[in-house]
Amino acid sequence: MCPRNPRPDLAAPLEGMGIKMNIENMVKSSRCVQCGMCSFVCPVKAVSMVFNKKRGFYFPRVSRSLCVDCGKCCKYCPAFHNDKKNTLMGSYENLLLAHSNNMHIRRGSTSGGVINELIRYLIEKKIVKAAIVTAASPYSPVLAEPVVINENNIHELLERPRDFASRYVSVPVLSKLREVKKYKGRIAVVGTPCQINALSMEGIYPMEVIKIGIACSGGMSCQATEQYKRYMHLPKAAMYYRGEGWPGKNSLKSKESVLEFPHQGSLFERMFTSQIFKNPACRHCHDQFAENADISFCDFWNRAEMNSEKDGNSCVIIRNQLMLPIFQGAVEEKRIDIVRSLREEEVIETQMQVLKMKKGNMHENLKFKIFMHLIDIIFRFKLYRIFRFRIYQKFCSFYGRLCSESEIDLAED
Numbered sequence: 001m002c003p004r005n006p007r008p009d010l011a012a013p014l015e016g017m018g019i020k021m022n023i024e025n026m027v028k029s030s031r032c033v034q035c036g037m038c039s040f041v042c043p044v045k046a047v048s049m050v051f052n053k054k055r056g057f058y059f060p061r062v063s064r065s066l067c068v069d070c071g072k073c074c075k076y077c078p079a080f081h082n083d084k085k086n087t088l089m090g091s092y093e094n095l096l097l098a099h100s101n102n103m104h105i106r107r108g109s110t111s112g113g114v115i116n117e118l119i120r121y122l123i124e125k126k127i128v129k130a131a132i133v134t135a136a137s138p139y140s141p142v143l144a145e146p147v148v149i150n151e152n153n154i155h156e157l158l159e160r161p162r163d164f165a166s167r168y169v170s171v172p173v174l175s176k177l178r179e180v181k182k183y184k185g186r187i188a189v190v191g192t193p194c195q196i197n198a199l200s201m202e203g204i205y206p207m208e209v210i211k212i213g214i215a216c217s218g219g220m221s222c223q224a225t226e227q228y229k230r231y232m233h234l235p236k237a238a239m240y241y242r243g244e245g246w247p248g249k250n251s252l253k254s255k256e257s258v259l260e261f262p263h264q265g266s267l268f269e270r271m272f273t274s275q276i277f278k279n280p281a282c283r284h285c286h287d288q289f290a291e292n293a294d295i296s297f298c299d300f301w302n303r304a305e306m307n308s309e310k311d312g313n314s315c316v317i318i319r320n321q322l323m324l325p326i327f328q329g330a331v332e333e334k335r336i337d338i339v340r341s342l343r344e345e346e347v348i349e350t351q352m353q354v355l356k357m358k359k360g361n362m363h364e365n366l367k368f369k370i371f372m373h374l375i376d377i378i379f380r381f382k383l384y385r386i387f388r389f390r391i392y393q394k395f396c397s398f399y400g401r402l403c404s405e406s407e408i409d410l411a412e413d
């Protein structure tokens with residue numbers, strides 16, 4: 001928990017938000033991005049990430065008997081450090097369209113399986129000792145959890161790539177940092193922009209970390225998955241959001257059956273885009289492409305690509321001199337195939353709707369404020385339980401219109 005007598009350097013950003021000095025207040029003020037960093041930095045293990053079933057998110061819980069008021073949980077909370085940068089994508093050295101050369105991984109992954117392939121390359125070549133990734137939970141058909149991959153369990157990435165593809169739920173990835181400390185060497189972490197931003201703060205982690213970012217339009221409540229499964233009358237089935245080619249399928253797998261729909265235009269995709277299940281904290285995010293990562297990944301939602309591509313390609317944003325030779329090494333070993341170079345404008349265009357939300361002036365729009373208020377009520381009172389495809393579609397269309405009205409205003413340097 002943060003100090004009762006706030007230190008001036010911590011108080012300033014908090015005062016700006018009009019909230020008191022307590023990491024639990026991040027939850028109350030809907031600012032918690034559920035990254036798990038507070039639980040890692042707490043020197044007395046007073047903070048734990050606890051799943052809130054009603055809201056469908058993990059939130060930090062502080063044990064008051066253990067807390068020593070050191071303030072670290074607030075100091076390293078990325079919600080305090082999310083200034084808008086003056087770029088749309090962040091700086092980079094190379095921009096590529098690529099895929100894993102292993103067809104099982106390529107088709108089982110979210111886009112081109114390059115993250116999966118890169119993690120295996122990093123561990124096999126001993127460039128890192130371990131990596132934190134996210135996987136479908138073996139204990140719950142809804143939850144996903146952070147998992148440490150090392151040379152002993154690396155085969156799982158190859159055997160079950162779909163378990164390690166994008167899970168459209170919020171996952172406290174950084175809570176696993178405590179476990180990887182024992183490796184005493186370089187590690188890799190795959191995370192969303194907020195998680196990468198938390199990791200990028202100075203003095204946060206004693207060892208070197210390769211930061212692998214994924215683009216993110218917002219963390220999702222597990223309630224979306226629960227609701228989707230209820231619609232489909234398969235409440236116990238395990239959900240796979242993407243994979244089985246590109247753009248992939250939403251699959252519900254139970255012992256008796258497998259129900260699948262193409263992700264694009266599906267009910268689940270409409271639920272995702274309607275914003276009803278998104279974490280309200282993500283409305284304050286200004287980073288779509290994990291600008292502080294060493295390498296970032298996203299889907300290439302280009303019209304021609306969507307018409308022609310069936311197996312999947314990842315858009316790769318190599319950001320620095322550390323990652324250039326490593327990525328080149330994976331290409332030379334024929335683990336990753338480069339399809340072509342990409343132009344920044346092409347990539348930006350494919351993510352324009354989210355960029356308008358994250359980098360634009362949408363928050364000043366009264367219609368946007370009313371819309372957000374409305375979806376908060378719908379989520380809180382579970383009114384979505386009576387919604388069908390067409391209603392979600394209407395929310396998506398309205399949100400799309402609001403985004404198109406937004407003007408991008410980048411911060412001055």
Ligand SMILES: Cc1cc2nc3c(=O)[nH]c(=O)nc-3n(C[C@H](O)[C@H](O)[C@H](O)COP(=O)(O)OP(=O)(O)OC[C@H]3O[C@@H](n4cnc5c(N)ncnc54)[C@H](O)[C@@H]3O)c2cc1C
Nearest residue numbers: 109110111112113114116133134166167216217298299314
């Ligand atoms: C909530 C969410 C929103 C996203 N929004 C966008 C978007 O707006 N635009 C876009 O282009 N791409 C988005 N992505 C990223 C996209 O889905 C792919 O992850 C990306 O294209 C990389 O694909 P790949 O085949 O190379 O990766 P894969 O080889 O499939 O690897 C995916 C990696 O993502 C990690 N991961 C999976 N789920 C989570 C999670 N919930 N939290 C943290 N890490 C996770 C896993 O550790 C895995 O290593 C989003 C992903 C998530 C999880």
